[in-house]
Amino acid sequence: xxxxxxxxxxxxxxxxxxxxxxxxxxxxxxxxxxxxxxxxxxxxxxxxxxxxxxxxxxxxxxxxxxxxxxxxxxxxxxxxxxxxxxxxxxxxxxxxxxxxxxxxxxxxxxxxxxxxxxxxxxxxxxxxxxxxxxxxxxxxxxxxxxxxxxxxxxxxxxxxxxxxxxxxxxxxxxxxxxxxxxxxxxxxxxxxxxxxxxxxxxxxxxxxxxxxxxxxxxxxxxxxxxxxxxxxxxxxxxxxxxxxxxxxxxxxxxxxxxxxxxxxxxxxxxxxxxxxxxxxxxxxxxxxxxxxxxxxxxxxxxxxxxxxxxxxxxxxxxxxxxxxxxxxxxxxxxxxxxxxxxxxxxxxxxxxxxxx
Amino acid sequence: xxxxxxxxxxxxxxxxxxxxxxxxxxxxxxxxxxxxxxxxxxxxxxxxxxxxxxxxxxxxxxxxxxxxxxxxxxxxxxxxxxxxxxxxxxxxxxxxxxxxxxxxxxxxxxxxxxxxxxxxxxxxxxxxxxxxxxxxxxxxxxxxxxxxxxxxxxxxxxxxxxxxxxxxxxxxxxxxxxxxxxxxxxxxxxxxxxxxxxxxxxxxxxxxxxxxxxxxxxxxxxxxxxxxxxxxxxxxxxxxxxxxxxxxxxxxxxxxxxxxxxxxxxxxxxxxxxxxxxxxxxxxxxxxxxxxxxxxxxxxxxxxxxxxxxxxxxxxxxxxxxxxxxxxxxxxxxxxxxxxxxxxxxxxxxxxxxxx
DNA sequence: CAGCGTTGCACAATCGATTGCGCAGTTCAA
DNA sequence: TTGAACTGCGCAATCGATTGTGCAACGCTG
Numbered sequence: 001x002x003x004x005x006x007x008x009x010x011x012x013x014x015x016x017x018x019x020x021x022x023x024x025x026x027x028x029x030x031x032x033x034x035x036x037x038x039x040x041x042x043x044x045x046x047x048x049x050x051x052x053x054x055x056x057x058x059x060x061x062x063x064x065x066x067x068x069x070x071x072x073x074x075x076x077x078x079x080x081x082x083x084x085x086x087x088x089x090x091x092x093x094x095x096x097x098x099x100x101x102x103x104x105x106x107x108x109x110x111x112x113x114x115x116x117x118x119x120x121x122x123x124x125x126x127x128x129x130x131x132x133x134x135x136x137x138x139x140x141x142x143x144x145x146x147x148x149x150x151x152x153x154x155x156x157x158x159x160x161x162x163x164x165x166x167x168x169x170x171x172x173x174x175x176x177x178x179x180x181x182x183x184x185x186x187x188x189x190x191x192x193x194x195x196x197x198x199x200x201x202x203x204x205x206x207x208x209x210x211x212x213x214x215x216x217x218x219x220x221x222x223x224x225x226x227x228x229x230x231x232x233x234x235x236x237x238x239x240x241x242x243x244x245x246x247x248x249x250x251x252x253x254x255x256x257x258x259x260x261x262x263x264x265x266x267x268x269x270x271x272x273x274x275x276x277x278x279x280x281x282x283x284x285x286x287x288x289x290x291x292x293x294x295x296x297x298x299x300x301x302x303x304x305x306x307x308x309x310x311x312x313x314x315x316x317x318x319x320x321x322x323x324x325x326x327x328x329x330x331x332x333x334x335x336x337x338x339x340x341x342x343x344x345x346x347x348x349x350x351x352x353x354x355x356x
Numbered sequence: 357x358x359x360x361x362x363x364x365x366x367x368x369x370x371x372x373x374x375x376x377x378x379x380x381x382x383x384x385x386x387x388x389x390x391x392x393x394x395x396x397x398x399x400x401x402x403x404x405x406x407x408x409x410x411x412x413x414x415x416x417x418x419x420x421x422x423x424x425x426x427x428x429x430x431x432x433x434x435x436x437x438x439x440x441x442x443x444x445x446x447x448x449x450x451x452x453x454x455x456x457x458x459x460x461x462x463x464x465x466x467x468x469x470x471x472x473x474x475x476x477x478x479x480x481x482x483x484x485x486x487x488x489x490x491x492x493x494x495x496x497x498x499x500x501x502x503x504x505x506x507x508x509x510x511x512x513x514x515x516x517x518x519x520x521x522x523x524x525x526x527x528x529x530x531x532x533x534x535x536x537x538x539x540x541x542x543x544x545x546x547x548x549x550x551x552x553x554x555x556x557x558x559x560x561x562x563x564x565x566x567x568x569x570x571x572x573x574x575x576x577x578x579x580x581x582x583x584x585x586x587x588x589x590x591x592x593x594x595x596x597x598x599x600x601x602x603x604x605x606x607x608x609x610x611x612x613x614x615x616x617x618x619x620x621x622x623x624x625x626x627x628x629x630x631x632x633x634x635x636x637x638x639x640x641x642x643x644x645x646x647x648x649x650x651x652x653x654x655x656x657x658x659x660x661x662x663x664x665x666x667x668x669x670x671x672x673x674x675x676x677x678x679x680x681x682x683x684x685x686x687x688x689x690x691x692x693x694x695x696x697x698x699x700x701x702x703x704x705x706x707x708x709x710x711x712x
Numbered sequence: 713c714a715g716c717g718t719t720g721c722a723c724a725a726t727c728g729a730t731t732g733c734g735c736a737g738t739t740c741a742a
Numbered sequence: 743t744t745g746a747a748c749t750g751c752g753c754a755a756t757c758g759a760t761t762g763t764g765c766a767a768c769g770c771t772g
Contacts, residue, residue, distance in 0.1 A: 060728035291647030416758035
């Protein structure tokens with residue numbers, strides 16, 4: 001009747017040792033001393049647990065302890081390289097700390113987000129890391145979630161919610177990019193945005209506007225695009241290339257958008273960077289291998305992931321810990337997609353071009 | 357004492373209705389008729405469940421039913437675009453079917469793989485989708501897992517294990533690529549491989565060898581590389597470019613490898629495709645935007661994911677279902693990274709040609 | 713009105729681990 | 743010899759849902 005191959009449970013091990021499950025449980029959780037279990041019994045249990053490859057039933061444990069040692073990760077698109085990298089780091093860190101990760105893709109859709117948030121609640125995750133879709137949608141559900149367990153926002157803030165959050169300095173990133181372009185003689189600097197209404201996007205747009213205004217440059221008619229896909233980038237860039245404002249440079253607020261811009265430029269027969277300079281957000285393996293290699297505003301993605309998990313663990317440890325916010329610095333990686341208009345109006349060679 | 361905000365459980369709802377939890381459970385699971393619950397009681401319960409937003413405790417349910425409605429996904433690198441896309445599709449499909457997904461990254465390391473497989477077992481996933489690291493490692497653990505729940509391999513086979521599996525036709529893909537190159541006058545066709553010992557890689561190498569042999573071409577000294585990273589591709593390509601065999605074309609067995617090859621070629625001052633033609637595996641958004649646009653052997657990644665889940669669900673439904681294997685077709689996407697040596701020995705210019 | 717069938721639902725065991733409480737058994741001092 | 747103090751561990755409740763069994767109460771027939 002007894003399946004010798006069945007993974008031994010705490011219960012069965014106790015029975016085979018002629019002890020109660022209670023005693024075994026206490027020994028395994030290091031409470032032996034506190035409950036005055038004799039050293040002999042303790043060692044007997046420990047030894048047997050070792051040799052039999054005992055695994056305690058995690059479900060039963062979770063039910064009793066009201067903690068599942070799992071966290072939820074809700075992101076808008078797993079296949080987006082940014083979120084893929086983020087997910088990898090979060091999963092690795094979580095595993096190091098004994099947590100498993102349930103991921104769900106909100107598909108950049110508030111309705112789906114609501115659905116997966118409900119799923120997370122249902123699955124009793126101990127904590128949640130979320131890159132929210134909107135700035136205000138689904139907050140009732142999120143509020144309910146956050147009321148019972150720690151939640152950490154990543155990459156995107158929800159201004160109205162008092163949640164821990166970790167983002168990179170999107171606004172400063174845009175300023176860096178604009179400054180870089182202005183220094184090189186650009187004045188008509190367009191912006192190809194991603195998903196309006198999401199924090200990261202709006203911050204970057206705001207940074208772009210602010211930097212332009214401070215330099216006395218106009219932004220009217222220079223904002224294009226809607227969505228983070230290549231197609232959206234291409235469409236935005238087409239409009240940009242035909243716009244009366246005749247931009248000489250563009251900020252692409254996402255790595256896929258940059259690809260779309262390149263595509264559109266190529267189709268229109270414009271050269272990058274000579275006819276259109278480009279600074280894109282988020283470095284990717286391929287960014288440096290493109291022709292031209294892309295000048296990038298780089299976020300420390302792995303750091304974002306690591307910090308998000310750290311913030312979550314902090315609040316998982318002490319439930320009363322205040323929801324902290326951290327902003328991580330970004331940097332500009334200069335490569336070859338920005339043309340220096342000061343030296344040469346628009347001619348000579350591109351690629352290996354470390355400006356004389 | 358009673359927290360009005362607490363999510364109503366089956367138990368509390370039963371109490372508030374003056375009924376037993378048993379009755380509520382039966383009504384909610386549609387067993388009302390089978391247990392002769394009166395229509396009045398049934399409707400009363402249903403109505404209350406509706407208005408109170410009842411959520412049954414998933415942990416308790418899982419403990420009792422021995423099913424968690426969750427599946428495990430173990431892949432070697434979430435950030436690899438191929439696996440990211442695969443993960444996205446699997447998660448979406450799983451969600452449609454009421455399953456949540458626990459992902460873990462095996463980091464292309466057998467030891468980590470063993471660790472995360474243990475984690476999956478511990479978390480009582482109902483089924484597992486796995487892209488194994490080696491061809492033989494960790495099989496004891498996997499065997500134990502597979503003994504109690506369905507497992508489906510994806511992208512990579514484990515020849516010795518009798519598991520359901522879904523892969524694309526790697527071997528044929530390599531043959532397609534070689535044929536394409538031979539047709540265009542190439543004879544010294546190198547291969548930059550990924551992680552030797554993994555199924556996909558070895559199949560592709562085998563396909564390359566077979567196609568070369570069939571055409572009467574040698575492969576000796578034409579195999580380079582080890583690992584799926586850009587750096588590995590660059591290192592492999594450097595060796596390739598300096599090799600006495602003087603290849604005119606290369607197969608890159610992974611998308612990141614192709615980037616490495618491009619980088620190495622650029623560093624060495626070789627033009628792609630004039631000096632070195634390139635066919636790479638796995639299409640990616642950026643592949644068509646590169647200079648030159650990459651000619652690609654494309655796997656239907658989303659289909660792989662969908663099929664993997666379908667295979668798993670099939671075996672989740674009927675535990676006695678035989679472990680089936682499916683192979684999905686690949687196709688060649690012709691773009692601009694292959695030079696036709698028949699027409700022009702090696703001169704003239706193709707696309708916008710940066711090198712002076 | 714006894715006896716039987718039917719209806720409608722509750723009891724209690726179960727899934728495994730956790731934990732407060734307390735019971736036997738031993739030791740030692742008074 | 744008795745009670746206190748201590749040692750070593752088990753009992754049983756608990757987490758919440760599921761499910762086989764069974765008990766009342768009702769209606770009906772003879």
